[in-house]
Amino acid sequence: MNVANERHCDVLVIGSGASGLAAAVTAAHQGLDVLVAEKTDQLGGTSAWSGGWLWIPLNPLARAEGIEDSEQAVEAYLRAELGVDALDERQRAFLRHGPEMVEFFQRHTQVQFQSGSRMPDMHDSPGAARGGRSLCALPLDGRRLGPWLQALRPPLDLISLGGMGIAGGSDLAHFLNASRSPRSALYVAGRLLRHWRDRLLHGRGLHLVNGNALVARLLRSALDLGVSLETGTAATRLLQDGQRVVGAELTQDGRNFKVLARRGVVLACGGFPHDRQRIARLFGHEHLSAAPETNTGDGLRLGEAVGAQVAEDLSSSAAWAPVSRVPRGDGRFSGFPHLMERAKPGFIAVTRDGQRFTNEADSYHDFMNALFRATPDGEEPAAWLLCDHPAQRRYGIGWARPFPFPIGRYLHNGYLKKAASLAELAGLCGIDGERLQATVAAFNANAERGMDPEFQRGASAYNRSQGEPLHKPNPSLGALSNGPFYALKLVPGSLGTFAGLRTDASARALDDRGDVIPGLYVVGNDMASVMGGRYPSGGITLGPGMTFGYLAGLELARQEVTPSGSAGQTRRSSPCAAP
Known part of the structure; x- marks a missing residue:
């Protein structure tokens, strides 16, 4: 790109995850000139690594399938999950406009969804649904992106098979x-x-699924609408005319330039999962995020510098997930997120005292909160995930793949522990051996009957959906009875952060008095969690993220700004041009 000192456009989106791209596509569909600036060489952020699920109750796909649900049930579920008597304006806006967002993308863009009609809510609270509130993008042939395919962030290598x-x-x-x-x-x-x-x-692979398919479909839609996409372009400062945000200073290949955005700027930088300073202040424990390392809190810092406020009074500051420490060969570690195998038959999780501390089949967020509660003051939270040989060969355990993949490398580098007996395995892991054997014996006896009187594993619809449907009598419970036995250490990690900038129901940033900062919008994990830091169902990051991206795009299209910075009448923008 021939970078001029100054460029002009209607909307500048900083970040290229699903939420930012949703804002870009929506605004471009309304006739606005949009520029997306991504600081890395790859587009898609954490969204491209994710499972790609969105939680959108009463969505049109579920209705088309005839799934029965109601606004009353959805609101009852959220009130119970969030512990509130009434939903706030952002939560109401999410529920009201989520189905509208899905309809918009289905009707007007390349983003097409499939229904998660069998994906239940995570908890059996009042108003919970057994399916129909979740959806994800349909697979896409990567060739439809043309040369932009190479700029799409590939699936996370740790959890994919060769990409x-x-x-x-x-x-x-x-x-x-x-x-x-x-x-x-x-x-x-x-x-x-x-x-x-x-x-x-x-x-790279061409059959795109999950979050990779969602981002690819959004990228194809953005390209069709003439959105400008710039990679390797980082934002260093927001520009203001009085109180109004009117653009940003960007840097690309060591050169600095300004982008003046007539309608406004959207922050969509992916939260702060690798901002070590903010993490140390908010988390208070070791943290190994599964998000890209380049998500270092840029959006929050940019917003704070112009008066936006970070909400730190949430139930949780992050979407917690247990991760195992995968050695990278340079003395550092990556975090493998354990989202699936914990709920399968033949697995159990214990602390170093050899005792279980939670229902292993519960959500990753619940699992970690239980571990935090079980950890004595002054200790780093940690647990061990154990399984027997048939379970490891059938499902794998973390980074150690199932049959037919060999496991020698995982044993050699210390990632995985293996022993002929539970007592020997306990010695290798530093676990209380006698208690571990007693714990597994009690667990096995109950699992054979499909019961877990201690933690009710397999009792909820979500537990059963995460288990093995062919296993009886309980799809989530199976004895650890056939050695050798395997174990790996789990430590705190996250799939993203929840503490973000405060916004109103149109995704507009708010200052310390609760007033709107003109021209500044915040979406995705840069926005404070709509769920208040709670995790009621899978897809509560991308669902609100894309919904508020859509709302931000609509709000930007309504705004007309005169050169003096005052609001005027809405009009369609003329094409953006660099002087």
């Missing part, structure tokens, strides 16, 4: 059953062969 994403539902079921079903084995072989063919010919 190949695996979707939930039938796709994942085939991979888990490949050693048991000839049909599934044939399906998996075909997927792997196509993936490696695509990597050989195109440098």
Whole structure:
């Protein structure tokens, strides 16, 4: 790009995750000139690594399927989950406009969804649903992005097979059953062969799923609408005319320039999962995030510098998840997020005293909150995830893949522990051996009957959905009875952060008096959690993120700003031009 000292556009979006792209696409559809600035060389942020699920109650896909739900049930569920008597204006705006957002993208863009009709809410609170409130993007052929495919952040290498994403539902079921079903084995072989063919010919897989498909569809939509996309372009300062935010200073390839945005600026930088200073102040414990390392809190700092306020009074400051420390070879570690296998038969989690501390099949956020409560003051939270040999070969344990992948490298580098007996395994891990054996014996006896009187694992709809449907009598409970046995250490991590900038129901940033900062919008994890730091269901990050991105785009299209900075009449913008 030939960078001029100054560029002009209607809307500047800083960050390229699903929330920021939703704002960009919506604004561009309304006729505005939009520039998206991404500080890394890859587009998509954490969204491109995610499962890609959105929680949107009463969405049009569920209604088309005839799934029964109601506004009263949804509000009752949220009130119970959030511990409030009434929903606030942002929560009401999310529920009211979420289905509208889905309808907009389905009707006017390349973003197409599929229903999560069998994905239940995470808790059996009043108003909970057994399915129909979640959806995700349909898979996409990467060739539809053309040369922009190479700029799309690939799936997270730790949890993908050589860069190949695996979707939930039938796709994942085939991979888990490949050693048991000839049909599934044939399906998996075909997927792997196509993936490696695509990597050989195109440098990456072309069958895009999950969050990769969502971001790809948003990118295709943005390109169709003429949105300008700039990678390797970081924002260093917001520009103001009086109180109004009118653009930003950006840097690209060591050169600085200004972008003046007639309508406003949208912060969508992905929160602060790798801002070590803010983490140390808010978390108080070790933290190994599964988000990209470049998500260092830029949006929060930019907003604070012009008077925006970070909400730190939330139930949780992050979307907690247990992670295991994967050695990278340079003395550092990456965090493998344990989202799935904990709920499968043949797994159990204990602290160093050899005792269970929670329902292993509960959500990742609940699992970590339980570990925090179980950790004595002054100690770093940690737990051990254990399984027997059939469970490891069937489901894998963390980074150690299931059959037919060998596990020698994981044992050699210390990531995974293996022993012929539980007592020996306890010695390797520093766990109380006698208590561990007693814990597993009691767990096994109850699991054989499909019961967990201690933590009720497998009792909730969410627990059962995360288990193994072919396993009886309880899909989430199975004894650890066939050695050798395996273990790995779990430490605190997150999928993203919740403490963000305060906004109103139109995603406009607020100052310390609760007044709107003109021209500044905040979406995604830069926005304070709409759920107050709680985690009622899967998709409560991307669902509100895209909804408020959509609302920000609409609000920006309503605003007309004269050169003096005062609001005028709405009009369609003329094309952006650099002088």
